[in-house]
Amino acid sequence: MSPKITLDRNRKLLLQSVALLGMMLTPVFLYVAALAGATASIYLLLGVMTAAMVLSIVIS
Amino acid sequence: MAGPPLTFTNWLLAAAPIGAVLVLMVVFRWGGAKAGPAGWLTALIIGLLVYKGSPELIAYSQLEAVLLSLYVLYIIWMALVLFRIVERAGAVQVIGKGIIRLTGDRLLQLLILAWVFSAFLQGVAGFGVPVAVVAPLLIGLNFDPVLAVAAVAIGHSWSVTFGDIASSFNALIAATGLSGWELAPWSATLLGVACIACGVAVAHAFARWRGVKHGLMALMLIGGVMALTQYLLATNGLWNLAGFVAGMAGLAVSVVVTRLPLYRQQTASKDQPLGDAPDMSLWVAIAPYLILIVVVAAAELWTPLHTALNQVKVQVHFPRVSTALGWVTPERTGKNISLFGHAGALLAYTSIAAFIVYLLAGHLTVRDVPVVLKRTVRSAVPSSLGIVSMVGMAMIMARCGMTQILAQGLSETVGSVFPFISPFIGLLGAFMTGSNTNSNVIFAQLQQMTAQLVGVSVLIILAAQTTGGSLGSMLAPAKVIVGCSTSGLEGQEGRVMRITLVYGLLIAVVIGAIAWFMTSLG
Numbered sequence: 001m002s003p004k005i006t007l008d009r010n011r012k013l014l015l016q017s018v019a020l021l022g023m024m025l026t027p028v029f030l031y032v033a034a035l036a037g038a039t040a041s042i043y044l045l046l047g048v049m050t051a052a053m054v055l056s057i058v059i060s
Numbered sequence: 061m062a063g064p065p066l067t068f069t070n071w072l073l074a075a076a077p078i079g080a081v082l083v084l085m086v087v088f089r090w091g092g093a094k095a096g097p098a099g100w101l102t103a104l105i106i107g108l109l110v111y112k113g114s115p116e117l118i119a120y121s122q123l124e125a126v127l128l129s130l131y132v133l134y135i136i137w138m139a140l141v142l143f144r145i146v147e148r149a150g151a152v153q154v155i156g157k158g159i160i161r162l163t164g165d166r167l168l169q170l171l172i173l174a175w176v177f178s179a180f181l182q183g184v185a186g187f188g189v190p191v192a193v194v195a196p197l198l199i200g201l202n203f204d205p206v207l208a209v210a211a212v213a214i215g216h217s218w219s220v221t222f223g224d225i226a227s228s229f230n231a232l233i234a235a236t237g238l239s240g241w242e243l244a245p246w247s248a249t250l251l252g253v254a255c256i257a258c259g260v261a262v263a264h265a266f267a268r269w270r271g272v273k274h275g276l277m278a279l280m281l282i283g284g285v286m287a288l289t290q291y292l293l294a295t296n297g298l299w300n301l302a303g304f305v306a307g308m309a310g311l312a313v314s315v316v317v318t319r320l321p322l323y324r325q326q327t328a329s330k331d332q333p334l335g336d337a338p339d340m341s342l343w344v345a346i347a348p349y350l351i352l353i354v355v356v357a358a359a360e361l362w363t364p365l366h367t368a369l370n371q372v373k374v375q376v377h378f379p380r381v382s383t384a385l386g387w388v389t390p391e392r393t394g395k396n397i398s399l400f401g402h403a404g405a406l407l408a409y410t411s412i413a414a415f416i417v418y419l420l421a422g423h424l425t426v427r428d429v430p431v432v433l434k435r436t437v438r439s440a441v442p443s444s445l446g447i448v449s450m451v452g453m454a455m456i457m458a459r460c461g462m463t464q465i466l467a468q469g470l471s472e473t474v475g476s477v478f479p480f481i482s483p484f485i486g487l488l489g490a491f492m493t494g495s496n497t498n499s500n501v502i503f504a505q506l507q508q509m510t511a512q513l514v515g516v517s518v519l520i521i522l523a524a525q526t527t528g529g530s531l532g533s534m535l536a537p538a539k540v541i542v543g544c545s546t547s548g549l550e551g552q553e554g555r556v557m558r559i560t561l562v563y564g565l566l567i568a569v570v571i572g573a574i575a576w577f578m579t580s581l582g
Contacts, residue, residue, distance in 0.1 A: 009438075016093065016441045023448045024129070027122035031376070034119035042115040049122065050104070053097035056445045060093035 022052030063387035092446020112384035134404030150338035151345035175215035182223035183304020191543035223303035228496035246523035252287030348414030369401030387461030467509035483528030490532025499529035
């Protein structure tokens with residue numbers, strides 16, 4: 001049931017860090033895009049955010 | 061604020077993200093780093109498609125979530141750095157061995173280590189550190205391994221809310237928008253009751269009612285002092301110190317209790333294994349925690365320093381947004397983070413000072429820095445993923461009106477009985493996420509809204525929420541697994557949980573009954 005790929009500890013930690021940075025930095029750009037009313041950019045950034053979440057699920 | 065109508069389908073869909081996290085963590089044994097993002101994705105889909113949240117609304121909710129997460133993660137990361145420094149220097153062993161030498165009374169040894177010392181450790185580092193560190197110490201003293209893990213899981217749980225520099229309590233403040241001054245009195249009161257109840261539970265787990273009877277004096281004296289210390293600090297603005305100073309006070313009283321005639325019949329056994337500990341004085345070992353008390357007290361109580369440290373703050377303004385169904389989130393300013401005055405910053409100053417102390421005393425070298433940092437990152441990143449994604453989920457739910465629907469459904473179903481079930485909701489949150497902090501983030505707003513709808517004291521309900529969340533730590537699979545893995549009990553988590561589940565639920569019943577009674581007084 002659990003989606004899982006085999007990684008060594010360091011690579012897993014690196015990818016988890018990438019996912020964490022994605023989750024924490026993307027909302028800053030999302031906020032700016034929302035203030036600017038740039039809907040297309042918001043969708044794109046929500047896609048990035050979703051990708052970070054999926055990455056966390058797959059590698060953790 | 062019209063919002064979506066309360067129907068059974070809407071209620072079920074609103075509960076789906078929380079339900080997804082719960083099922084994935086409990087049934088499929090996923091960690092927070094996997095289950096949290098799954099809950100986030102569920103909330104995003106339902107929020108956009110069913111609750112008709114706009115992409116702009118989701119965008120604002122996520123920056124608010126990041127600020128809220130940073131508020132908690134700042135503390136968690138820095139607390140871990142401090143703990144890893146202390147651990148690397150071997151000071152944890154020195155403190156543990158010092159306690160063991162105090163008494164030969166088996167019950168008192170168990171109480172001091174599993175209830176008092178573990179609470180002190182919880183005060184400075186969460187993440188299952190007390191269970192991971194103290195359970196092996198108890199096993200080294202020939203306590204039954206299952207009892208050792210269960211006793212520490214039960215014993216430390218009362219101190220989780222105000223422990224770890226009150227990260228869970230700070231999460232409660234951040235999630236509800238209420239001040240610590242308002243939340244502290246009731247939270248400290250219910251957690252004080254939980255403190256004594258946890259001690260009684262440890263004594264009972266060891267030798268049933270005979271153990272409670274033998275340990276009654278110690279339970280009342282140590283428990284009374286810890287509960288009172290926690291209350292006094294929390295209600296005087298020092299909630300960041302309340303957990304671990306209560307633990308320290310408990311350790312100090314424990315020394316006195318071991319000198320009571322009732323507990324002096326046995327002396328520390330020479331043949332009890334004490335393990336290896338570095339040649340370090342107890343004062344050097346506990347120096348980081350003494351420094352922490354001075355740093356936090358100075359930063360909170362000395363006005364010129366407090367003002368100077370709180371000059372630089374990160375704060376974001378959020379405009380008014382609404383869903384297509386009419387649920388409005390008014391214009392507001394997000395949680396502010398003081399870069400140099402935040403509890404996380406105070407922990408960072410303490411960590412630097414602690415490192416220098418151990419360096420000068422010859423217990424650490426500069427080469428230990430990368431080791432400490434690597435260990436911190438290794439344990440903090442997965443936890444951070446769980447926290448950030450779950451906070452993001454909670455913010456989507458709140459801004460799309462899902463939390464409101466959940467609260468409305470609960471208030472109409474359980475009505476005046478709500479205060480009784482309130483701690484069980486907190487307990488459920490901690491059970492499923494392994495964290496009092498996460499439980500507060502996910503459920504505090506729900507509890508707050510439900511209390512308002514039912515018309516009972518929000519402060520008592522939120523105190524019951526965080527007390528339940530604190531107690532939930534004893535039966536959270538994530539915590540039990542940590543304890544079992546360091547105690548050679550891999551695969552036997554079920555045996556430990558059978559013990560902790562009974563005591564956890566019984567104490568939650570007591571807390572629920574008190575909350576119900578107090579709210580009924582108006």
